[in-house]
Amino acid sequence: MTTTTAAARPKTSGVESGAPRRGVISKIVDRVGGGAVQVIMVVLGLFWLVPTLGLLVVSMRTTQVNNAEGWWTVFTKPAELTIRNYQNLLGSGFTGSFWNTILITVPTTVLVIGIAAMAAYAFAWMDFPGRDLGFLIVVGLLIVPIQIALIPIAVLYGGSGIFGSIPGVVLFHVAFGLPFAIFLLRNFFVGIPSSLLEAARMDGASEWKIFATVVFPLGKPAIASLGIFQFLWVWNDMLIALVFADSGNQPMTKYLQSQMRQFGSNVDILSSGAFMSLIVPLIMFFAFQRYFVQGMMAGSVK
Template identity: 50%
Template sequence: MDNIAGTKSSLTWAVHISVAVLVALWLFPTVGLLVSSFRTADQIATSGWWKSMFPSEQNLTLRTADPAIQVQTGGMFVIEGELFEEGSPAVISVWGTSSREIDAYTPGQTAELKEGTITVQADGAYRMESPTEMTGSRGQRVFVTAELPPEFTFENYSKVLFSGDNTDSLAKAFFNTLTVTIPATIIPIVIAAFAAYALAWMDFPGRALLVAFVVALLVVPLQLALIPLLKLHLGIGIGKGYLGVWLAHTGFGLPLAIYLLRNYMVGLPRDIIENARVDGATDFQIFVKIILPLSFPALASFAIFQFLWTWNDLLVALVFLIDSTGQTTVMTKQIVELLGTRGGNWEILATAAFVSISVPLVVFFAMQRYLVRGLLAGSVK
């Protein structure tokens, strides 16, 4: 009796579990990028993002004050100070004066130096003593293992978005990506809307063949068309700028756009369109005043797909945005360059990655209510 209309399937629990797993698989790395983008390099290196709200134990290399500030007290030359900044809640568990033995001493113990001794307390206070005047131009290195409280900073975003260094700054790449994405989303929608209306509601010879041709174009691999299209663009002089990449994205996006919009428009009530024609409306008036407003869910669905595809694209940008000066570099290419020059700076990479996905997230959540409506349109009569 499970197949009777109106009854609940016995596999509903499996669907719920699958959805929960998919949501978790998507949510965990996204939240991880967000949290990591506000953490320091030392924190990322010592603990996972899920421990960001708890104190973490870190190995630090610190220096005492310059020997120039030493004072003579009772026949001893003394330097006193703090390894941490004033007010720091850090607590030292072990320390050492050699990188080979960073845990040789506990707080309060005294270590022998080439010139005198040094005593380090748990709060980072130290005292150096020597019977002779201490020399050198730099302070003594001290290796400490300390428990530090959670720390979050906006410095990563400041460096990534507003740094003057072209290898770090994503600000220009961000606006370059918008320059590519917005026209490459609008142009195919405009063209596909006209074509979809013609294929759905206008009678002319060869209409069925055109619909079949559009469906066939959906299976043409993108990589197959890159080289011929690039040669064409270079031949007519548009292969090294925004115009070439706009047209490339338009050509690659049109088959899906026409197919999706045509299926939606076919499902619109015929009586509305026939009544408009009886009242003397032209095809253009019907298209603008009736079809477009009713087709908004399908238009929004394709806009989401095209925007996400264009924003996250690297291959088309590498092929059609040929620029050695970096003036037209998009975010995906900029992040690839960061991977090459900043492979160990995870805080910079996490920040750059989250900046890159922030705009698609906003677009998706702002328009996701239209996504399912547009995709399912025309599937059921």
């Protein structure tokens, strides 16, 4: 027995089995690597914020000071800061364009999310004739550029009497936002375990109740991500506003673009208006940041 056991043991010849020993340099890299990455990310983040800081400083100084000095001199002359530019901005036509932007962006985002979520559920879990063909058509619409639809839609709006109105701008954004929204949500809804839906059907739940109580709550990460993207796309859009919104219904982007004609004399309006346009998207992002991160990471790990 002893001889057999000894023969069965592999000969190591003085070499230890298992993972190879790590050198001192590798250990130092592991210890410093995490901190170094964090430092690099912080530096890049601060570098990315420099233009935003410069915009804020410019928006809080008079035009004469901005034309004479760089924004970085504020660190030695903080007394030059003032809120007069924002007071003048809120007393101009910017306030009306701000509310027009909200009236365009919020309904568009809500309609896109609601319609796309229901359509995505149908494409993912309902069996009906032409389902696959319909989804292929939706995917094909993703590559249709907006520019080729401007003239036909303008003619259609002119005949229906909604050209230049806020509902016309909303409908255009909804139509071109739905293909991507349906594609995104459908791919997310497919990953929901089918056993949950089958259990709900066995309990007598209708398709609408399954969608409202099972699919929609589980799809919150993807829906939040879609909501943030759609909100930012519409909030920052200028092309559709230039074509389909008249002067009485113009959003902020069109209002600020109209001020570019006198850039040398109204940089105070442009800078303060541009910084005001950042506030609502930042609030939107930080309010749904947790769901946004979950939606971006969904599907990356099986």
